[in-house]
Amino acid sequence: MIHIKICGLQPGDDLSFTRYREITHVGFILVPASRRYVGPAEIAVMAREVDASCKKVGVYVNDAPATVIDSAKMAGLDVVQLHGNEDLQSCRQLKRAGFQVWKALSMPVAKYGAETLGAQMVEYAPFVDAVLLDAAPPKGAQTSVTGGHGVQFDWARLRAVEDLLQKQSGGVPLPPVWVAGGIRPDNVSSLLQEFTPYGIDVSSGVEVNQRKSIHQIEAMREAVKRHVDRATTG
Numbered sequence: 001m002i003h004i005k006i007c008g009l010q011p012g013d014d015l016s017f018t019r020y021r022e023i024t025h026v027g028f029i030l031v032p033a034s035r036r037y038v039g040p041a042e043i044a045v046m047a048r049e050v051d052a053s054c055k056k057v058g059v060y061v062n063d064a065p066a067t068v069i070d071s072a073k074m075a076g077l078d079v080v081q082l083h084g085n086e087d088l089q090s091c092r093q094l095k096r097a098g099f100q101v102w103k104a105l106s107m108p109v110a111k112y113g114a115e116t117l118g119a120q121m122v123e124y125a126p127f128v129d130a131v132l133l134d135a136a137p138p139k140g141a142q143t144s145v146t147g148g149h150g151v152q153f154d155w156a157r158l159r160a161v162e163d164l165l166q167k168q169s170g171g172v173p174l175p176p177v178w179v180a181g182g183i184r185p186d187n188v189s190s191l192l193q194e195f196t197p198y199g200i201d202v203s204s205g206v207e208v209n210q211r212k213s214i215h216q217i218e219a220m221r222e223a224v225k226r227h228v229d230r231a232t233t234g
């Protein structure tokens with residue numbers, strides 16, 4: 001199964017999609033500069049509408065671990081997604097506090113090749129539960145708004161990640177890989193032709209007028225299902 005995370009929910013959004021088996025994670029943005037910012041107390045209220053099968057993820061950028069722990073406890077989160085330059089020590093501290101930890105890594109641009117990415121994945125592996133490969137933010141984006149721009153990276157680069165995972169299979173086990181950045185119902189199939197991630201993380205691609213659309217979320221789920229069905233029936 002390809003897991004799906006829908007990210008950037010806000011008060012008033014319809015959370016009934018969290019009951020779908022394939023939508024395993026729902027995300028909230030705890031980055032004050034983001035247009036999708038929601039505070040921990042508001043998340044705790046929204047969380048009552050989240051199906052028990054769906055894990056609640058909080059996205060943080062460069063906050064001190066103690067701040068993340070207090071906020072994530074108040075919000076009732078299962079997973080903390082670190083979307084900045086957080087170090088190994090911070091990941092370890094958050095895991096020790098009982099949270100699953102995901103580390104976002106910016107997908108290689110020309111100066112930053114597969115080896116660097118592989119080295120980072122190996123380095124973070126013991127301290128995280130997953131890595132999330134996201135597109136680098138566009139020029140001009142606010143410094144702390146490191147994701148959620150609807151920007152796609154070159155998915156052909158994921159072939160190098162596939163090779164890394166194959167090569168690594170005898171060595172340090174690498175964490176599950178999620179892919180994010182500009183994924184929409186009408187392009188998800190091209191991504192999945194390049195690479196089969198553990199999961200996909202989607203935000204802008206399931207929005208209409210900057211708010212989550214239940215129809216777009218449904219279209220995403222259908223598009224992934226169609227791809228998987230086609231792949232399994234040949």
Ligand SMILES: O=C(O)c1ccccc1NCC(=O)[C@H](O)[C@H](O)COP(=O)(O)O
Pocket residue numbers: 007008027029031034035036059061083134144145146147148149150151180181182183201202203204205
């Ligand atoms: O969504 C935000 O506003 C955001 C702000 C700061 C850091 C991360 C942010 N989003 C991270 C996500 O998990 C997004 O789902 C991911 O970057 C994909 O976004 P999109 O390209 O819009 O699908």
